[in-house]
Amino acid sequence: MDRQTILLISDMRQVYLAEILTKKGHNVRCLDIRNRETALQQLEKLKRFLDKADVLILPIPVQKVPEQEIFYDILNKNLEKKTLVMGGCFSTEQRELLTGRDIHFLDFMEDTVVTEENAVATAEGTIAELVEKSPYNIDEAKVLVTGYGYCGKAIAKRLGALGARVTVLARRKEARKEAKGDGFYAVDFAFGPEEAMGAAMVVNTVPALVVTEKIIRELPRDAYIVDIASGEGGTDFACAREYGIHADHVLGIPGKYAPKESAYILERSVERFILKEKQGEMSDGF
Structure with missing residues (x-):
């Protein structure tokens, strides 16, 4: 391929993704934003490189990019219509920018195949968090799982297989x-x-405030809450602190626990999106 792909690296998923895409023939340029002290320098490079980019791959979530206001300004002033943009959990403001500029973009978290495949890595990583942080065994433990989407299902099933007494809360x-x-x-x-x-x-999987004070106050003080929902999560973390309950908001679990497998999932999504856009261009030509 003669396309240039700019890839912002925020975790090991992108490191592996860069390797995979390079082997597939992409001309990949990586900008490592993991170090906040040098992130501004990397964003300055992004500003210079964007006019050459056919593909721009952003982190999951996109909010991992430091200096969001500067980043938004760079996209607004330098992103070209021909560039295909991919990332996870775009903000409303970012969506409006891309849509308003008629730039085609893909939110990885809205790709059903990615969501289904990522749910496995998310479930395994969530269980790893429970094993590490909870003072109790999973076997015979009473565990609440809020939400029953792809991740909620995968987590509940694996917890059940480990002997937990799972209760699902769902609207x-x-x-x-x-x-x-x-x-x-x-x-x-x-x-x-x-x-x-x-x-x-x-375990909360709902990206809306559902683990409220009414629920938190009834939990044992040695309970552990892990919230994997996007955005601000769905737990009243301030309330949990008031009651002395350990609660963590853990994002990017696939990138932490299964980065290479996750990279292959993303690579397949990238190729599907590029193919779809190419087919669309061919249809427009007739």
């Missing part, structure tokens, strides 16, 4: 029905405070 009746069909006890969030009693662990 949608269909999700609760599915969770029950998979062998779990499932209730609406209205019953969250009742279910929190005696729970050793809570």
Whole structure:
């Protein structure tokens, strides 16, 4: 391929992704933004290189890029219409910028295949967090899993296989029905405070405030909450601190626990997106 791909490296996923894409024939230029002290220098390089870029691959989430205001300004002033942009969990402002400039972009987290495949790595990494941070074994522990999307399902199933007593909290009746069909006890969030009693662990997958004070106050003080939801998460972390409950917001789990596998997942998504755009160009030509 004669295209130039600019890849911002925020974790090991991108390191492996760069290797894979290079082997596939992409002309990859990497900008390492992991060191905040040198990130501004890397963003200055991005400003200079953007006019040569056919593909720009951003972190998951895009908010990992330091100096977001400067980064936004660079995109706004230097990003060209021909550049395909990919990243994870674009902000509303970034989406509006890209859409307004008629730039084609892909949010990896809205690629169903990526979401399904990433759920496995996310589930395994979440369990690793529980094993490391909770003072209890998973076996026989009462664990609340909030949400029953791809990640919620994968986590609940693996916790169940390890002997946990899993309760799923979900708003949608269909999700609760599915969770029950998979062998779990499932209730609406209205019953969250009742279910929190005696729970050793809570895993939140919902990117909205659902692990509220009503639930937190009923948890044992040695319970552990791990929140893997995007954005600000779905846990009242200030409330958890007030009650002395350990709560972590852990993002980018696949990049931490399965970076190479995750890189292959992203590479396949990149190739699908590029192929789709090429096919679209060919259709426009007729």
